[in-house]
Amino acid sequence: MVGAGSCQINAIKKIKEMGHKVIAADYNSWTEGKEIADVSVVADAFDEEAIYLCAKEHHVDGILTVGTDQPVFIVNRVSERLNLPHFLNTQTALWVTNKKEMKHRFNQFKIPTAPFAVVGHSFGSSALMHLKPPYVIKPIDSQGQRGIFKVDSIDEIRSRFEAVIRHSRTSEILVEQYYDNDEVTVSGWVTKGRLSIFTITDRVTFPSDAKIGVCIAHRFPSVHQKTYGDKIVALTEHICNRFDIDEGPIYFQYLIGDKGIWVNEIACRLGGAYEDVTIPYVTGVDVLSHNINQCYDASQTFKGYEYKSDKRPYSTQLFFCKPGKVVSMTPVSKLKEKPYILDAGYNFKMGDTIGQLENASQRAGYFIVTGENEMEVEENIMKAYALLYFQDEQGENLVIRYDEALSLNHSITL
Numbered sequence: 001m002v003g004a005g006s007c008q009i010n011a012i013k014k015i016k017e018m019g020h021k022v023i024a025a026d027y028n029s030w031t032e033g034k035e036i037a038d039v040s041v042v043a044d045a046f047d048e049e050a051i052y053l054c055a056k057e058h059h060v061d062g063i064l065t066v067g068t069d070q071p072v073f074i075v076n077r078v079s080e081r082l083n084l085p086h087f088l089n090t091q092t093a094l095w096v097t098n099k100k101e102m103k104h105r106f107n108q109f110k111i112p113t114a115p116f117a118v119v120g121h122s123f124g125s126s127a128l129m130h131l132k133p134p135y136v137i138k139p140i141d142s143q144g145q146r147g148i149f150k151v152d153s154i155d156e157i158r159s160r161f162e163a164v165i166r167h168s169r170t171s172e173i174l175v176e177q178y179y180d181n182d183e184v185t186v187s188g189w190v191t192k193g194r195l196s197i198f199t200i201t202d203r204v205t206f207p208s209d210a211k212i213g214v215c216i217a218h219r220f221p222s223v224h225q226k227t228y229g230d231k232i233v234a235l236t237e238h239i240c241n242r243f244d245i246d247e248g249p250i251y252f253q254y255l256i257g258d259k260g261i262w263v264n265e266i267a268c269r270l271g272g273a274y275e276d277v278t279i280p281y282v283t284g285v286d287v288l289s290h291n292i293n294q295c296y297d298a299s300q301t302f303k304g305y306e307y308k309s310d311k312r313p314y315s316t317q318l319f320f321c322k323p324g325k326v327v328s329m330t331p332v333s334k335l336k337e338k339p340y341i342l343d344a345g346y347n348f349k350m351g352d353t354i355g356q357l358e359n360a361s362q363r364a365g366y367f368i369v370t371g372e373n374e375m376e377v378e379e380n381i382m383k384a385y386a387l388l389y390f391q392d393e394q395g396e397n398l399v400i401r402y403d404e405a406l407s408l409n410h411s412i413t414l
Contacts, residue, residue, distance in 0.1 A: 001015070001022055001023065001024045001025065001033070001037065001064060001065065002025055002026070002045045002051055002063060002064070002065040002071040002074060002075050003024075003025075003026050003033075003045050003065050003066075003067075003068050003071050004024035004025070004026045004028065004031045004032075004033030004034045004037065004040065005026070005028075005031055005033060005068075006032070006033075006345070006347050006363075007066060007067025007068055007272045008024070008033045008065070008066055008067060008068075009032055009033050009036070009345075010274070010276050010277070010288065011064070011066045011067075011270075011276065011288060011291075011292070012024060012033050012036055012037050013036060014276075014288050014289065014292060015292055016036070016038070018289070018292060020061075020292075020296075021038045021039070022036075022037040022038050022039070023037065023038065023039040023040075023041060023054070023058050023060060024037035024039070024040050024041070025040075025041040025042075025043040025045070025050075025051060025054050026042075026043070026044065026045045027042060027043070027044040027045065028042070029042060039058065041054045041058075045065070045068075045070070045071040045074060046070060046071070046074065046169065047074075048074050048077055048078060051063070051074050051075075051078050052078045052081060052082070055078055055082060055084075056082065060082075060084070061084070061296040062079075062084055062085060062292075062295035062296030062297075063075050063078055063079050063082075063084060063086075063295065064291065064292065064295040065269060066269055066270045066272075066276070066288070066291065067269065067270060067271065067272035068143055068269065068272060069097055069143040069267045069269065070097055070141060070142070070143050072088070072093055072096065072097050072267065072268055072269050073090075073093045073094055073097040073098075075093075076088045076089070076090060076093040077090050077093065079295075084295075084296070085294060085295055085296060085297065085298040086295075087247045087248030087249075087268060087294070088245070088247075088248065088268055089244065091244070092243055092244045092245060092268075093268070095243050096243065096245070096266055096267055096268045097141065097267075098140060098141055099138070099139075099140045099141065099174050099265065100118050100140045100170075100172065100174065102265060102266065103116050103118075103174065105242065105243065106263060109238075109242045111235075111238070111239060111242065111263055112235075112259075112260065112261060112262045112263060113262050113263045113264075114136070114176040114177050114178075114179050114255070114262055114264075115130060115131055115176070115177040116131070116174060116175060116176045116177070117130070117131060117174075117175045118140070118172050118173070118174055118175075119172060119173060119175055120171055120172050121161060121165070121171065125154050128154060128157075128175060131175065131176075131177045132177055133151075133152050133153060133178075134150055134151060134152045134178040135150070135151050135152075135157060135175050135176065135177060135178060136148065136149070136150055136151075136175075136176045136177075136178050136212065137149050137151060137157055137160060137161075137164050137173055137174065137175050137176075138164065138173065138174050138176070139164055139165070139167045139168035139170075139173060139174070140168055140170050140172060140173065140174055141168055141169055141170060142167040142168055145211070145212070145213045145214045145215075145359040145360045146167040146358075146359045146360075146361065147163060147164040147165075147166065147167035147168070147359075148164075148212055148213050148359070149163070149164070149212065150178060150208050150209065150212045157175060161173060178208075179255050179257050179259070179262055180208075180257050180258070181255035181256055181257040181262070182202065182223075182224065182255070182256045182257070183202070183203035183204075183205060183215075183253060183254070183255060183256075183264065184200060184201065184202060184203060184222055184224055184228070184232065184253070184254045184255075184256055185199075185200070185201050185202075185203045185218065185251065185252065185253050185254070185271065185273075186199075186200050186232060186236050186250070186251070186252045186253075186254070187199045187201070187249075187250070187251055187270075187271055187275050187279060188236065188249070188250045189248065189249055189250070189287065189290070189302050189305070190240055190245050190246060190247055190248060190249075190250060191247065191301050191302045191303070191304060192246060192247065192301070193240075193241075193246045194304065195233075195236060195237050195240055195250075196302070196304045196305040196306075196307070197233060197236065197305075197307040198275075198279045198282065198283050198285065198287065198305060198307070199220050199275070199278065199279060199282055199283075200220075200221070200222045200224075200225060200229060200232055200307075200309065201218045201219055201220045201221075201222055202217075202218065202219040202220075202222045202223055202224070203215055203218055203253065204216055204217040204218070204219060204406070206405055206408050207406070207407070207408055211357060211359070211408070214320075214357075214359060214360050215273065215318055215360065216317070216318055216319070216320070216402065216405045216406075217315055217316060217317050217318060217402060218273045218278070218315070218316040218318075219314075219315050220278070220282060220311075220313060220314050220315075221309045221310070221311075221313060221374075222309075224256055225309045228256060228261060229309060231260075231261060232254060232261065233307070235254070235261060235263070236250070236252055239252065239263065239266060243266070245268060247294075248268055248291075248294070249268060249269055249270050249287070249291060250266070250267070250268055251266075251267040251268070251269060251270065251271045251275075252265075252266045252267070253265050253266070253267075270287065270288065270291055273316050273318060273366075274316055274343065274366060274368060275287070276288040277342060277343045277368060278314055278316060278342075278368060281312060281314060281342060281368075281370070282311045282312055282314070283305055283311070285302075285305055290302050312370060313370070313371060313373060313374045313377050314342065314368055314369060314370050314371075314377065315368070315369045315377050315378075315381055316366060316367075316368045316369075317366060317367050317368070317369060317381060317384070317402060318360075318363055318366050319363070319364055319365055319366065319367075319388070319399060319400065319401075319402070319405075320357055320362060320363060320364050320400050320405065321348075321354045321364040321390050321398040321399055321400060322354070322357075322396075322398045322400060323353075323354055323355055323356055323357075323398075324353070324354055324392035324393075324396070324398050325351070325352070325353045325354075325392055325393055326348055326349070326350055326351065326352050326353075326354065326390050326391070326392065326398070327350060327351075327391055327392060327393055328350060328389070328390075328391045329346070329348075329349075329350055329389060329390045329391065330387055330388050330389050330390075332344050332345060332346055332365075334387060335367050335384065335387060335388065338383075338384070338387075340369055340370050340371060340376075340380040340383070340384075341367050341368065341369060341370075341380075341384060342368040342369070342370050343366075343367070343368045344365070344366065344367035344368070345365055345366055345367075346364065346365035347363055347364055347365055348364055348365070348390070354390075354398060364390060364398075364399070367384055367388075369381050369384055381402055382402075382403075385399070385401045385402060
């Protein structure tokens with residue numbers, strides 16, 4: 001398992017349940033994922049040679065990652081070198097993990113996306129003449145909304161350049177023209193070039209002027225299903241064809257605004273919003289087991305699924321907290337015992353200090369809410385937040401509720 005953080009824990013547990021031995025590798029000396037793995041190795045998930053030597057030393061039968069974008073290239077590259085099963089060829093793996101390569105391919109095949117430029121530290125203003133402010137600036141090869149900012153001027157791009165580049169392994173950044181939008185995420189699987197879509201969800205984020213792109217919830221079904229559902233399916237199939245995605249999981253993010261659907265970015269992995277729980281809930285498909293099986297046995301294939309948008313509604317709440325030291329918290333078991341909560345988990349424990357909210361890596365935890373209909377789901381979300389507390393030393397509840405997150409603005413300090 002390349003990566004051993006919160007997004008990989010369920011997969012590590014599943015691999016062990018299936019009777020296999022798990023070697024967890026990332027740059028951390030300790031994580032919860034490493035604690036439950038059979039073997040843990042300090043090897044940076046972005047370091048191809050380190051992951052290669054680790055896999056070779058332990059004579060592994062398969063290499064995988066879930067819930068995280070950037071290690072996808074390393075997983076496929078190392079698997080190719082060791083002649084192990086893998087979903088993507090090296091070129092496709094680069095296209096879906098490097099935003100510069102990805103955006104150029106969008107343009108090459110006229111796939112709708114935000115106008116953009118790739119610039120270095122000493123860029124001239126003429127490089128951005130084709131873009132209108134405001135802009136979105138982001139690293140070319142990062143994840144978790146690290147180093148992403150919405151800015152109003154070229155001068156502000158220059159002043160933020162170092163804050164972006166520190167999250168990258170390159171000397172360039174991506175500058176996009178901002179598009180006022182709702183975000184929609186597609187989860188699916190490709191088998192021998194044939195696409196199966198599992199869910200189309202609304203990816204609800206903090207307001208863009210506060211923390212652009214940081215997700216606070218996934219909602220199924222999408223409010224855009226009726227108007228854009230067929231177009232989303234067709235566009236997803238088109239992208240898979242043009243990017244030579246013939247096998248394995250997909251996780252595509254779209255932007256819907258007054259100019260229609262634009263593609264934000266694409267990934268070839270299971271989502272990081274606990275889709276290993278929600279996809280089986282909606283479809284009955286144990287997608288995590290399929291992912292694991294096909295990473296060590298190329299003869300196993302997914303037989304396909306017919307997408308249905310009228311299945312059980314849910315909301316995955318990805319909650320954050322204000323800064324402070326956690327001295328007491330709702331036991332996660334108290335949330336899980338509620339019939340309307342499908343699953344829940346925390347990324348902090350009592351005694352931890354929560355820092356300033358910068359990006360998705362500060363997520364405090366999650367819970368998945370169900371209901372008979374969408375109105376009941378909304379009611380159950382508020383019931384869950386009424387139970388949830390992370391208290392500091394002054395007795396203040398640090399949890400930012402869903403309704404508070406939706407109205408957050410840049411003037412609020414977290």
